[in-house]
Amino acid sequence: MKSYYFDHAATTPMHPEVAQAMLAVMQGSGGNPSSMHAFGRAAKGQVSAARDLIAAAVGCRPAELVFTSGGTESDNAAIIGTAAAMKQSGKSHIITSMAEHHAVLHTCERLAREGFTVTYLPVDKSGRVSADDVRAAITPETGLITIMHGNNEVGTLNPIEEIGELAKASGVTFHVDAVQSFGLYEYRLHQLPVDLMSFSAHKINGPQGVGALYIANGTPFEPVAHGGSQERKRRAGTENVAGIVGFAKAVDICVNNREEKKLFLDKLRREWVERLQEAMPHIPIVINGHEDAESRLPHIVNISFIGIDTETMLMNLDIAGIAASSGSACTSGALERSHVLRAMGLPEDRLNSAVRFSFGLGNTMEDLEDAAQIVGKIAARART
Structure with a gap:
């Protein structure tokens, strides 16, 4: 797999x-x-x-x-x-x-x-x-x-x-x-x-x-x-x-490739959101964070899959070979919800369904397309 x-x-x-x-x-x-x-x-x-x-x-x-x-x-x-x-x-x-x-x-x-x-x-x-x-x-x-x-x-x-x-x-x-x-x-x-x-x-x-x-x-x-x-x-x-x-x-390495890296990461992020929207047209997904590209990091996207519990989504993603998280790696083993999303005042349906995806070295556009289809199938099963 x-x-x-x-x-x-x-x-x-x-x-x-x-x-x-x-x-x-x-x-x-x-x-x-x-x-x-x-x-x-x-x-x-x-x-x-x-x-x-x-x-x-x-x-x-x-x-x-x-x-x-x-x-x-x-x-x-x-x-x-x-x-x-x-x-x-x-x-x-x-x-x-x-x-x-x-x-x-x-x-x-x-x-x-x-x-x-x-x-x-x-x-x-x-x-x-x-x-x-x-x-x-x-x-x-x-x-x-x-x-x-x-x-x-x-x-x-x-x-x-x-x-x-x-x-x-x-x-x-x-x-x-x-x-x-x-x-x-x-x-x-x-x-x-x-x-x-x-x-x-x-x-x-x-x-x-x-x-x-x-x-x-x-x-x-x-x-x-x-x-x-x-x-x-x-x-x-x-x-x-x-x-x-x-x-x-x-x-x-970072100094010599910074601008190129930022552009590529932002492209991966945008592509991921678009592919997910195409893969699950009947499942509402909401982006948590700043909408303006100049006001956010290019490699992180926090997404709420409305109606699907975070733990359920993460467990199924892991089984399917997709590594993502619910927030900081220092607290990902805990069952508590994200203190950051709580501080942002998000409603419970977004707070309880949020998953963080972040991209970097080794990720490709082809990977995103394939993985988005997998996530779409997981989401469809989870809501039935």
Whole structure:
């Protein structure tokens, strides 16, 4: 049976060139980047070269990038590290949105239990945060605003530049979770009003288990991990040399193919919706998220199959060899409905029938045409 992988927002298949770059490191002589001998210096050189490449790609200084184990650690470090620094300035208020990834929401919940005050901003029916709401929420006690760029469940983009200007004018640290949008949009961080930004390699056809956190020079920050002096004492622990080299290779590929990739992904997305509409003319399907292509990620489409329960649809899709999800991969094993769709205020029939499809490396137009016919048959059976 042929299989179809339409869950690239959860993780992406590794690019062959990334695997080759990592294999060369893993088959090499080894060496700890903190060691003073030749093997250690060689490993450190590989990490430094990767840092230089990624920094150039996102428009920041190499020293402003901290390597982490992925997006979740980057989000946690940004928020907890800023919160620890906030205490020294007497600030205790954090602003975020109701539609953030759980790596942000659960971290804010923990800080709330420790005495911080957290404001959870609403989102509109497309999942977008209003800059006016951010402005209204800022108080003299506000020390951190954390808002994602591209939503991982519905793909809606937030106005991070506008929000960043508000934060800058108020002297508030601004963190952006760019895990889902990284590789699709050009960031020139030295020009953006952003103090911290989180990235992950496995969303851009790189390895799992490695990411990065941008920390602009001068940003108040206390390290979360303690031990050695790695990453300029901001993140202790021996660096994942092979993973970091693979991360850099994935970034290099993205930089050289970004615009072409965006156009192709958007074409796949539009083609998928059209094929589904043709395959199930009598079954109402509704797109959740922003309609404007300029206001959403090109590779994610969240669809409600009205009258068909999400779990029923996902189970049948899996049996048929089609990989999709109900939302964040970090919570897909849970039976609870999407907190993002709830925050958007969707009616129960859309909330209970939503499935996320996301596209990327390896997907073809022919795959979409074949898979749409399969989904149409599943939907017809499910409604009988």
